[in-house]
Amino acid sequence: MFEQLVGKLPVGIGIVDEDFNVVYLNDFFLDRLPHNMRSCYKETPVVELFQGQGKFLKRRLKSVFVLQHPSFSYWEQRPHIFPFKSSRPITGEETQMYQNMEILPIKDKTTGQRLACIFLQDVTAQASYFRAQQKLSEALKKEHEAQRKLIRKLDTAQSQLIQAEKMASTGQLAAGIAHEINNPIGFVNANLNTLEQYASHLLAICDGVKTQLEHFTDDLKEQISVLFESNHYDLLKDDITELITESTDGLTRVKDIVENLKNFSLETTEGTQVVDICAVCHQLITLISAQYSSPQYKLQCEHEKVEVMGNPGPLKQALMNVMINAAQAIEEKGFIKLTVIDAAQSVTIKILDSGCGIPVKNLKRVFEPFFTTKPEGQGQGLGLSVAYTAIEQHQGKISISSKEAKGTVVEITIPKQSTAAASCCEESEVENSQAT
Amino acid sequence: MSIVLPLDEEQRDALQELLNISMGQAANSLAQLIETKIDISIPKISAVTPTQLYSLLFETKDAFYTRQSFLGDVHGEVMSVLSQAGLSEVATLMDYDEPLSKEDIQEIILELCNILAGACLAGLSEQLELTTNLNMPTLFLPDKANFDELQWQHSLVMEVQFVIAISSFSMRVVFCLDDESLARMKDTLDELLA
Incomplete structure (x- = not known):
């Protein structure tokens, strides 16, 4: 009866002797043996009967015989000790059986022979379930990570929006001021022109008087000469034209600056249009040299005009932020060199300065929003971050390399024809759809 | 330690002696299997609270932990702490091929615990004439918070350390008994002493 019971048990029971030869196998094992082997399995080495993990099985059997313990x-570490197929060859998800094994030392009561009993449990169902759970948890983890990334992106986007808002209001303010300044500049300019004419007339009169001096009476001649001398006429004559020319020049510069300020602030029209990079660079240099006069500015353009399709506002903002950084990096003497390289499909702008440079530890953080080395209240740490976003919107690339005390190069490459219209909203929509 | 040990001096000495013998047997078994010399420490017997047990075992750095329960005349658990250092040398002794996969390492840890804990328990049971059956070992990642909430107050622990001479590998095996089993063991010890 016990023999039958053991035979029919739903776990594998096998007994081997000290030479690892099979003494007994129950139905669980027999059902899985090739048909022709079922009658002659006895006295065969167990590792020959069930090939695959022979080395491992031998090792474990040896340990049981030696230690009598x-x-x-477990399936987690060694899933398939015996090369058995899953018990569900048709509908099962797994092809091979997952097994837990236990080997017990036993003794034949009659002969005293030492034997080892192998218990084999089919845990395919549990293993399959466990693995499915694990996959699920991994998927969850991945999704969670993706969400966290998205949240970080949103945070960044929000801070940049705030900055953009600030920039926009500053721009409006600047535009207002520019407009107000334009009026007085207008009449000062007109007056100056008239003044120049008047001055030349006056000088002509005086010169006329001087040339006619011979014809006056001695008394009158004497008086006029004294008058000329007491008013330093020669000096005045030399100086007056110079003064007026200088003032006109100065006024022209003021006009230029105001004009540029208006250009920068008024272009809120979002949309892609042709932007002449060379012209932008010229404008920038005028604008920035007014504020930062110590560096020498150089512009190197291969062509008169280098045009790209882009959004002028953000593009100019990006270049300006980079240029301001360059200018601020130079304390006394130095130069800033802009190079515009016109390649077939793209334009590269290199902004090189001979300033203080950026320490290596800060270099990888410069594009992070709110990262700044300036004292509190002097910088918001948004300049390069905004530049980065603007360039990214144009499918471009911005990279930075620097050596402390030597200088910094920022390289911006923008495709001439950006594929997607570089509008903010579209960009964020694209990002959203990628993330989900 | 302020806790009164639930064993009296004589019982303690007897248990210590028995442990000494069974641990020696365990070391021999392992030595035989991996063909190398193994040193053992003198067994320590003490009573601990759950928190003390946690610090005793699981505040070891760079270690693997396992647990294994046993049933029979006495019930309890064996916990082992294995050093991560020197494990690869032991693996070579146990006939594993380099490089070791994560599964190989787990298997080696579990097997080592099984051999040592099994041998110790078998030795001790034999000397005390008790029968015990060891269940399969599992890897263990204890949480201190859970330990602080355990229901029992004190437990008798028997601790021994194995050091494999040729490598930096070492392993501690700690036996814990439940109250009922402790009472039974005390009786058995008394019988032996009588």
């Missing part, structure tokens, strides 16, 4: 093995 049970040995265990």
Whole structure:
């Protein structure tokens, strides 16, 4: 009866002797043996009968015989000790059986022979379930990570929006001021022109008087000469034209600056249009040299005009932020060199300065929003971050390399024809759809 | 330690002696299997609270932990702490091929615990004439918070350390008994002493 019971048990029971030869196998094992082997399995080495993990099985059997103490093995570490197929060859998800094994030392009561009993449990269902759970948890983890990334992106986008808002209001303010300044500049300019004419007339009169001096009476001649001398006429004559020319020049510069300020602030029209990079660079240099006069500015353009399709506002903002950084990096003497390289499909703008440079530890953080080395209240740490976003919107690339005390190069490459219209909203929509 | 040990002096000495013998047997078993010399420490017997047990075992750095329960005349658990250092040398001794996969390492840890804990328990049971059956070992990642909330107050622990001479590998095995089993063991010890 016990023999039958053991035979029919739903776990594998096998007994081997000290030479690892099979003494007994129950139906669980027999059902899985090739048909022709079922009658002649006895006295065959177990590792020959069930090939695959022979080395491992031998090792464990040896340990059981030596130590006379049970040995265990789990599917997690060693899933397929015996090369059995899953018990569901048609509908199962797994092809091979997952097994837990236990080997017990036993003794034949009649002969005293030492034997080892192998228990084999089919845990395919549990293993399959466990693995499915694990996959699920991994998927969850991945999704969670993606969400966290998205949240970080949103945070960045929000801070940049705030900055953009600030920039926009500053721009409006500047535009207002520019407009107000334009009026007085207008009449001062007109007056100056008239003044120039008047001055030349006056000088002509005086010169006329001087040339006619011979014809006056001695008394009158004497008086006029004294008058000329007491008013330093020669000096005045030399100086007056110079003064007026200088003032006109100065006024022209003021006009230029105001004009540029208006250009920068008024262009809120979002949309792609042709932007002449060379012209932008010229404008920038005028604008920035007014504020930062110590560096020498150089512009190197291969062509008169280098045009790209882009959004002028953000593009100029990006270049300006980079240029301001360059200018601020130079304390006394130095130069800033802009190079515009016109390649077939793209334009590269190199902004090189001979300033203080950026320490290596800060270099990888410069594009982070709110990262700044300036004292509190002097910088918001948004300049390069905004530049980065603007360039990214144009499918471009911005990279920075620097050596402390030597200088910094920022390289911006923008495709001439950006594929997607570089509008803010569209950009964020694209990002959203990628992330989900 | 302020806790009164639930064993009296004589019982303690007897248990210590028995442990000494069974641990020696365990070391021999392992030595035989991996063909190398193994040193053992003198067994320590003490009573601990759950928090003390946690610090005793699981505040070891760079270690693997396992647990394994046993049933029979006495019930309890064996916990082992294995050093991560020197494990690869032991693996070579145990006939594993380099490089070791994560699964190989787990298997080696579990097997080592099984061999040592099994041998110790078998030795001790034999000397005390008790029968015990060891269940399969599992890897263990204890949480201190859970330990602080355990229901029991004190437990008798028997601790021994194995050091494999040729490598930096070492392993501690700690037996814990439940109250009922402790009472039974005390009786058995008394019988032996009588």
